[in-house]
Amino acid sequence: MKSIKIKFNNVEINCNSLKVLKYVDTITGKATEKGRLRPLGAVEAELKLEKKLPFESHSKTEELGRFLIYSGREFAGIGTVQ
Numbered sequence: 001m002k003s004i005k006i007k008f009n010n011v012e013i014n015c016n017s018l019k020v021l022k023y024v025d026t027i028t029g030k031a032t033e034k035g036r037l038r039p040l041g042a043v044e045a046e047l048k049l050e051k052k053l054p055f056e057s058h059s060k061t062e063e064l065g066r067f068l069i070y071s072g073r074e075f076a077g078i079g080t081v082q
Contacts, residue, residue, distance in 0.1 A: 002072035006079065008053065009064070017048045047079075055081045 004015040023035025025043040028029060058065030058080035065081040 002074075004047075004076070005070045006047065006049070006067045007070065008055070008067040011053065013053060015047045019046045019048075021045055044082075045079075057081050062081055073080045 004018055005012055006015060020043045021036070022031040022033055022044040023037075024031045024044060026040065026042050035043075037043065055067075056064035057082075067079050067081075068075065069077045069079055
């Protein structure tokens with residue numbers, strides 16, 4: 001796996017680990033514990049960052065609860081803080 005980074009409010013930070021908790025069916029929204037990563041797929045995951053950053057939950061403040069995910073130099077997805 002390439003190095004994973006997130007970008008948030010003009011800050012770029014490395015992820016030490018990414019743990020997939022659930023796989024989400026993008027049609028039904030149903031989450032299951034078994035599955036696989038797919039292009040345009042969705043997962044519920046836990047990211048461990050190399051240092052602490054202040055985040056706000058997406059449900060409280062949308063602008064502060066979102067981030068971009070990169071794998072190496074390639075865009076890999078978007079995330080929200082739950």
